[in-house]
Amino acid sequence: MHLACIGRVAASGLFALLLAGSLSGGSAHAQLDSREAISLQDQILELRHEMRQMQSGGGEGSAPPMAPSSTSVDQGAGSPLTSQLLDRVSTLEAQVRDLRGQLDQLNNQVQQQNAALSKQIGDMSFAVQQAHPEGGVPGGNAGDAGPPPPPARPERRTPELALQQGNAALAHRDYAGAQAAAREVLAGPKGPRQTDAQFLLAQSLAGQRQYQQAATAYYDVYTHAPHSGRAPDALLGVSASLLALGDKTDACQALQKLRAEFPSPQPRVSRASLALRGRGGCR
Structure with missing residues (x-):
């Protein structure tokens, strides 16, 4: 080829x-x-x-x-x-x-x-x-299924119940739970339990070693109710928080204010004041 x-x-x-x-x-x-x-x-x-x-x-x-x-x-x-x-x-x-x-x-x-x-x-x-026959639930008809029930609204505690549970939490060193109960009462309507809630808040902050906030919360108790039964304890709390921060001068001033305004305190308050004076070297 x-x-x-x-x-x-x-x-x-x-x-x-x-x-x-x-x-x-x-x-x-x-x-x-x-x-x-x-x-x-x-x-x-x-x-x-x-x-x-x-x-x-x-x-x-x-x-x-x-x-x-x-x-x-x-x-x-x-x-x-x-x-x-x-x-x-x-x-x-x-x-x-x-x-x-x-x-x-x-x-x-x-x-x-x-x-x-x-x-x-x-x-x-x-x-x-x-x-799901006909779009309904198993074993039933589509027309039997109604709208879902609304979610249950959480029951709000009364101020008395909140404080009771908050103090119980404080006794068990559940400082976060005590703080939450105190803030719950403080966020509600104004009432006679506001001072107790403020004092519980200060105690919970001190238990968490937030001494600066605790000193402020204790002093708020005293300024809002200077003649109440919580006032002497509030001044003690101010002094103890300031000593924890190393501020002996202001701590001694709080104890001096306690002595001037409450010359005859309860024995418990008197013993606590004497111990804090010794720690701060107060005159």
Whole structure:
């Protein structure tokens, strides 16, 4: 066979190869976008270019077209370039078949996964319908289900109950609970329990070693009710908090105020005042 004839056969084989490489639908187009398919397509284009050169007589070692003869047939059949081209065409055809097989396998996997997912969705929908027929609750009718009940409103403690529970928390050294109860009463309406709540707040702050806030809270008790039974204890609390902060001068002034305004305190207050004077070095 003449070299030009072999070129036409190889070109026809390339055309069939390109037609097979186009595959079908969007899946084949996506496959050609891969690196392997792009490289394969470049090789096919290169082969087509070489074939055209051979047909036009411009390839290396080729002869101008002439009438076929025994000599030209032997030369064309034994040409190393022709053998290489035929080998490359065969290799490319095998690669296309492999790629097509991989694509078919991927498509089958996707179809199987879609079928399994659809079945799961159908089973779940059936189970929901069986559990809630007609949108109602299980075992009942849709019309039997009424609106959900409103959330229960938390019962507000009375000031007396809050103080009772706050003092109990203070006795158990639950200073955070005592502070919460005191602030609850202070946030409510003004009443006779406000002074007791303020004193409980000061005690809870002192128990948490927040001495600066405790001193302020104790002094608020004294300023709001200077003649109440809580006033002497409030001044003691001011002095003790200031001593904890290292402020002996102001602590002694609070004790001096206690002595001036309450010259005859209860024995308990007197003993506490004497102990604080000793700690502060008061005169």
